[in-house]
Structures are given as structure tokens and as C-alpha cells.
Amino acid sequence: MCGEMRLDLANHFRSLSLGYFNQNSSGYLLSTLTKDLSNFELVITHALPSIVKTVVMATLVLIGTFFINWKLALAECVVLAVAFPILAWDNRLVERHGAKKRQLNAKMISIVLEYIKGMKVFKSHNMTSTHFSRMSDTLDAIRKTNVKMSVPTSMYAIIANFLLPLVLLAGSYLFLGGTITPDRLIAFMLMSLALSALLISFEHSYNLLKDLKLAAVNLEKAYDTKPLPYQEENVTLTHFDVAFDHVDFSYNHQADVLHDISFHAKEGSTTALIGPSGSGKSTVASLIARFWDVTQGCIRIGGRDVRELNPDGLLHYISEVFQENTLLADTIYNNIKAGRDSATEEEVIAAAKAAHCHEFIKKLPEGYHTHLSEGGNTLSGGEKQRIAIARAILKDAPILLLDESTASLDADNEAKINQALDRLMKGKTVFVIAHRLNTIQNAGQIILLNQGRIEEMGTHAELLKKHGHYFEMVQEQEKAKA
Ligand SMILES: Nc1ncnc2c1ncn2[C@@H]1O[C@H](COP(=O)(O)OP(=O)(O)O)[C@@H](O)[C@H]1O
Ligand SMILES: [Mg+2]
Structure with missing residues (x-):
């Protein structure tokens, strides 16, 4: 009992x-x-x-x-x-x-x-x-x-x-x-x-x-404390565009973290969220996954208010790779398989290969059956990140949230992972949060957040033409690279 x-x-x-x-x-x-x-x-x-x-x-x-x-x-x-x-x-x-x-x-x-x-x-x-x-x-x-x-x-x-x-x-x-x-x-x-x-x-x-x-x-x-309310138990979504409609949000009823955020991410397009740290990028991603509910306004996925949907059902359609990925104290194999329970062994290994995990996993004494310590702390940050990416590849959900998902990779790995991510992102509604602006130039739209407000929004070319904040940021990064 x-x-x-x-x-x-x-x-x-x-x-x-x-x-x-x-x-x-x-x-x-x-x-x-x-x-x-x-x-x-x-x-x-x-x-x-x-x-x-x-x-x-x-x-x-x-x-x-x-x-x-x-x-x-x-x-x-x-x-x-x-x-x-x-x-x-x-x-x-x-x-x-x-x-x-x-x-x-x-x-x-x-x-x-x-x-x-x-x-x-x-x-x-x-x-x-x-x-x-x-x-x-x-x-x-x-x-x-x-x-x-x-x-x-x-x-x-x-x-x-x-x-x-x-x-x-x-x-x-x-x-x-x-x-x-x-x-x-x-x-x-x-x-x-x-x-x-x-x-x-x-x-x-x-x-x-x-x-x-x-x-x-x-x-x-x-x-x-009541669970997040919803009306629809079995969620079936057919469209995966994401729309924010005048969204305000504050954590625990304190000062607003997001103010009047409105945008529309078309199904199958990539939206890049950029901005200084603390500007609310990760918050936007958490709101899409309904980890929190908005204070004002509304968020729609496929035309449906996320507050109508059972959060568990909603998360079937969303994969996330976060800045800090928590792995379970289980085998590497099970950690990847957590992405989709019904996956076969071949599929798990294929996902690991696509995320460039296969090589380092093979080198471990027990390979895929190596037990990780609590939180996966026996792996490096980059390795943990790649396992989280493999998990997302396996889940193959139509909406993808990548929060600085290449942040803890070195340059060599990043190139490989970006290839894997490109493949993963194809046909999906993707939100990427990235520091390095060169990685997001091809995004369908770029949203520049500042102190919880949208400061600029458009494609790379449009934003450059504006000669605004984005333009400055790009120039600064170019200078740093030079
Ligand atoms: N769990 C939380 N509880 C309270 N405040 C938070 C929480 N997470 C983030 N914040 C605050 O919300 C603001 C936006 O944070 P975040 O979305 O993580 O920014 P970014 O990802 O752009 O760096 C910050 O001022 C941060 O202090
Ligand atoms: Mg963040």
C-alpha cells in the first residue's frame, strides 16, 4: 500500500x-x-x-x-x-x-x-x-x-x-x-x-x-496543489505550427519575465531565439512544452491552446535538448531508449550513430550497457549532450526545442553534431537557442529578445538591413572571430 x-x-x-x-x-x-x-x-x-x-x-x-x-x-x-x-x-x-x-x-x-x-x-x-x-x-x-x-x-x-x-x-x-x-x-x-x-x-x-x-x-x-488543468485527455495534433499571442509570463507571480510576446512559427520552419543571457529565451522554450502556464495571452500549437491539452500528451509531440541534460542512473542504452520506449536495438544504435555517440560508447568497457552514475556525472558535458541528442533523434517528435544544445561541444564535435541536427531538424518545427550567430543564419526567422521583450524579428537578411541590435551583435562576433 x-x-x-x-x-x-x-x-x-x-x-x-x-x-x-x-x-x-x-x-x-x-x-x-x-x-x-x-x-x-x-x-x-x-x-x-x-x-x-x-x-x-x-x-x-x-x-x-x-x-x-x-x-x-x-x-x-x-x-x-x-x-x-x-x-x-x-x-x-x-x-x-x-x-x-x-x-x-x-x-x-x-x-x-x-x-x-x-x-x-x-x-x-x-x-x-x-x-x-x-x-x-x-x-x-x-x-x-x-x-x-x-x-x-x-x-x-x-x-x-x-x-x-x-x-x-x-x-x-x-x-x-x-x-x-x-x-x-x-x-x-x-x-x-x-x-x-x-x-x-x-x-x-x-x-x-x-x-x-x-x-x-x-x-x-x-x-x-492541483496538476496543470486540461480539457482533452488524449491529445491528437495534426498541425505543428506554434503561435504566441500577446504572452506575458512571470515565475511565481513576481516581476514579469516575458512581456507581450507575439510571433508565429510555421510548421516545419526553424525559429532562432537569441538575446543576452537572462532575456527569456529558455523561458519561451519551457512555455512551449507547457512546463509552466502563461500569465496573460495564449500559446497555440496547431491552432490549439496548449492549456486545453493534457501536458503528458502534448510532450509526445515535443523533443527537447537543454543546456544541462540530466541523464538517469541507468545504462547508456536505456538512457537513449527513454526517447521512445518501443524502439528496437538497431534503432537505438542508429540514433547513437547519428548523434556521434557510437564511437565513445563503444570505447567504454561495457559499451551500451555501461551504467551511468547519478545525473550521468561520469561523462563529460559534451558526451551527455550527445546522448540527449540521440534521445531526441530517437523520439523523432515534430516539434524540437534546442536550448544551446551545442554549447558544451568542442568545435570538432560541433560540426558533426550540426550535421546530425540538420538531419533531425528536417521537416520539423524547430526552436533553437544559440549563442553563435553563424549557426542560425539560415533560420526561417530570428527573434531577438531583450529583457523579456521582442526587440527585433525577421530573417537574417532582413535584420542585417535594419542596422539594429542584431546587426551590431553579428559585427561584434565577426570581430571577435577575426
Ligand atoms: N525557474 C525560475 N524561477 C524564477 N525565475 C527564473 C527561473 N528561470 C529563469 N528565471 C528568470 O527569468 C529570466 C529569464 O531567464 P531565461 O529564460 O533562463 O533566460 P535566457 O535563457 O535568455 O538566458 C531571468 O531573469 C531569470 O533570472
Ligand atoms: Mg537559457
């Missing part, structure tokens, strides 16, 4: 807009997907049986003790009457501070993750100590909250442990006074021993239940 819940939640996360992942730290997501769901597991397998046992047995034992000696049994009831309100107090503390405790724990996980992932940066910039202070600050805050929150349960545990000595004391008093016989006293002590053990073990289950309560609130919150 927990496995299913985990898969379901993972799927839910995937269906959300990328904005969700901007707003929630990796530590939060990780602890939701792992710890929160483990809580259910623990409660169902351990806490529930133990709580049922405790309640049934404790009631029976208590009733039994009344039959033996009602005075002693009353003493026991006094202990219980003190212990249980403490748990109620604890409950209130959980309500007040529980969310904060979880936040701190998530922050801790985030810091640890950041530390491990950024090890290279920390080492090379000697940032170890400053980073540790952030970690120790968080740990300190966790310690404070934990101390505050564990007072009631500690008190409960002490009282539960006191039950036996207390009853022993009272029992001895009664025995010396001659009001209880030794056999009854022994029977009573044995029962009290059982009761005390039950009360002590109840604390453990109670703590699990407490965690479950917080986890459930958290999971509910995770499910509260």
Missing part, C-alpha cells in the same frame, strides 16, 4: 507545474516522498497492533485489579488520571510546533543535499566552514524545538515508570496493616507489572501516531 502511495505521489509531483518545484525545497519533497510515507508503514505495521493490544489489555488488567483489591486499583487509576492529560498537553504542543519541526527537518535535508551535490564548489572555494555554520544553525534550531516538544512525553514516561513502585509502596502499607493477604498482593503486583509495561510501550506507538498526524497534514498539502 505504501509503495502504491509513493508511486501515486511521485506521479502527482510530475503532473504539477515546474513552479511547484521552485517554491518547495528538495528537502521538503524528499521528506514527503520518503519519511512521510514511511510513517504510514510504521503505524500500520507496528503502532496499530500495539495500540489495540494496549487498550484491550490495559482495560482487562485494570478491571482484574479491581477484583483483587479496589483500594490499590484506585491508586493505579490516579496514576493514569495524571498520565493521560499529559498526552493531551503533548498533542497541543504538536499542533503548535509540529509544522515548524517538519520545516526544520526538511531544511536540514536540503542543506545536506546541497552540500553533497555542491561538494566540488565547496571544495574549490573553501566554503566548507561557512556552510557548516548554516547546517549547525539549523541543527541548533531543531534541538531547541525537539527539547521543547519532548517535555510532555518524557514526563509521561516517568509517570508510567512510577506506577509499579507506587503500587508496591501502597501494597506494602496495606500488607503491614493486615488488610491484604500475601497471595493477593503478589497477584496484584504481577498485574501492575503488566499494566506498567503496557503504558510504557504505549508511548512509542503514541509517538508514531503523532508523526503520522503531521505526515498526513503534509501529504494533504502536497495533494492540495
